[in-house]
Amino acid sequence: MRVLIVEDELYLAEAIRDGLRLEAIAADIAGDGDTALESLAVNEYDAVILDRDIPGTHGDDVARWIIAAGLPCRILMLTAADLLDEKVRGFEIGADDYVTKPFELRELVVRLRALGRRPAEGAPPVLEHAGLRLDPFRREVYREGRYVALTRKQFAVLEVLLTARGGVVSAETLLERAWDENADPFTNAVRITISSLRKRLGDPWVIHTVAGVGYRLDVAADAAASRA
Template sequence: MRVLVVEDEPYLAEAVQAGLRLEAIAADIAGDGHAALERLAVHDYDVVVLDRDIPGVHGDDVCRWIVGRGLGCRVIMLTAAGDLAAKVAGFEIGADDYLTKPFELPELVVRLRSLARRPAHGAPPVLEHAGIRLDPFRREVYRDGRYVALARKQFAVLEVLVAAGGGVVSAETLLERAWDENADPFTNAVRITISALRARLGDPPVIHTVPGVGYRLEADR
């Protein structure tokens, strides 16, 4: 899962980013509405954690922009105001969920996973392909009915591969979706994580390398 945190309080934004990374959720930060729109125009996000009262383009207008362009990412509105009118206003412009500040990080993580689990564009909430069954909300993976324990980053990489439905996923895409915009493009983290995933999933191999292109998830025929 990749998340954009739009928050003008640097300490809060950085604390949320660090906490999400510990949960294997890649998180980028935008400090104002203009920066948020720039990142949304370039990167694909699963969920946007959006403070309503941000400088530049107002949070409500950022939400309208997301909805109007049919980006498909979910929006969690953040605000210091806890009154019903503010919440209704957020939902009316297209927000999917609402969180009042101050909030606890575990609650945000649960809400993020719950939103990411909702079907979007016809996608099932539980992902299945090539004998792999992956539940993003429960953080569970099964191969041919056998439970597979994965580390956080391994789970994040496998989620991208399963969602591709057998399509080839480049190392660059895996780095973007499972890490974040600050990841070193020359790192060997993807290769190491793929190797560890193969070992965890067992034989016969289900993750195949497409030389010069990337990786795909497909059971041997």
């Protein structure tokens, strides 16, 4: 997953970001509504953790913009308000979920994962393809029933590939979905991570290179081509 944290309390935003990274969730931070709109206009996010009471464009208006623009990202509102009327208003605006401060990071992660497994096309809670099984909640990966230990970045990349259900995913998309906005677009991090992920998953390789296009998961692809 890739998440945008819209929160003006920097220490809290950074704590959330660091906690999400430990769960293999890439996260960017926007400290005000205007910056949030700029990030949403140029990046693709699976979810937005949105504090309603932020400087600049109000959080409610950010949510309205997301809905009006037809963005597929889910909205998880974050606020100190614990009044029922405030929560109802948030849902009426278009929020998908609501968390009241103070909160436990573990709960936030679970709620994000629950939102992430219900995109417009209806991805299942557990991702399975090409003999692989990935559980985003437990952060577990199995190949043909064999547990595979992955690093956080390997897990994030594999999750993106599995979500594509056999479709080709470009290196640019992987960089955008599994890394944050600070990632160097000219880096070879994607290729290095794919290489190490292939080794972790073992033979025969299931991550195949589509020359000039990207990567895909398939047990039947040409072995020579896959090792490009």
